[in-house]
Amino acid sequence: MNDILPEQTPVWQYLEQQVRSVLTTYGYQEIRIPVVESSALFSRGIGSGTDIVEKEMYTFEDRNGDKLSLRPEATAGVVRAGIQQGLFYNQVQRLWTSGPMFRYERPQKGRYRQFHQISVEAYGMTGPDIDAEMIMMTARFWQKLGLSEHVTLELNTLGTLEARVRYREALVAYLKDYESELDEDSRRRLTINPLRILDSKDRNTQKIVAGAPELFDYLDEESRVHFTGLKQILDEAGIAYRVNPRLVRGLDYYGRTVFEWVTDSLGSQGTVCAGGRYDALVEMLGGKPTPAVGFAMGIERLVLMLETLQLLPESVSNRVDVAVVAVGDGVVHRVLPVVERLRDALPELKILMNCGGGGFKAQMKRADRSGAAYALILGEDELGSGMVTVKSLRTDSAQQQLPIADMAEYLQKVL
């Protein structure tokens, strides 16, 4: 679990702002839900045979003896909230939420025990148009962040539950013949969650899987039509994708469309955004049947990408615009109101006031370290004559004095 320090937060804020502004323009609304839910919600929603529920949840009993878990993902909680608050009743919803998620995993680059996701969900729409809208919206995120050429879209369809049950039988029958050659995890999954074997990272298992029957051949007609419809919209929108018949995702609630945006600039933790359809989930958790589609983005991995690929605009920093130097004992109470008037005049200006005293030299050093472009120096002399000394901290131009009354106009011009 990481501390995210002040030197890193501007990148997080930039990323979150860019994504939020796109979500808002597509009409998605924010929902905020608790970090803790009853453990049963996750085992019922995500599936008891999944890695997340089997080995990764932080679960505890509260004083009442209720079994609770720190959320490993947001969708189950959003569905719980939607059912309890009647959000799905005769209406469509476009929602997003963000915050920390918790999974007891082996920590490594791009994989942490507390990590952060932006989770986006749409309820009440059955057609492939909403799947496509979501994918197009993610493509717009990458465009805004300058990541487009560094990510690719993988797409698959899992069909209906019945189709997967039929496929599961065929897959298990095939894999049984190779049981002793499978990696340990996959052998275990053969009985509890055989579809997950399809995306095993083990080389030898991958070779075996390459000859396995394909889910696509077991699909029901409606799912085929849905998938064709989705591909058609993406083709027309000029969104490139690769159909990956082995893409299955690690949560049981997915059906029909699944997708992942992957990158090769992060090493092995290459999935930055993943999602799909979960038409059965609302009903499974006690609501009326409600079609749904959504995805989650891993913020840490996207931050890593922006940093490694050096895609951050200059403005992404903790730098202020101006630093105020208050010279002399007992002037600060006269300087602070001047600074407040400046804040009134230029509400966007980032101003770092020197509080806590200090000599002129020490204050100038702080001003320089703040990254400010200008120092505004206000002392006994200046205040007496209604003037301010302006010193450029990043160029050699000579310092100058101007009337305090003209300070805002001047700064607006030069900054």
Ligand code: ATP
């Ligand atoms: P992976 O295959 O990498 O384990 P997942 O299938 O478990 O991912 P999801 O549960 O779909 O992932 O989560 C969506 C996204 O959240 C992932 O694509 C990734 O960007 C991010 N993510 C998931 N687990 C972690 C983690 N432990 N640390 C950091 N980011 C994570």
Ligand code: MG
């Ligand atoms: Mg995982």
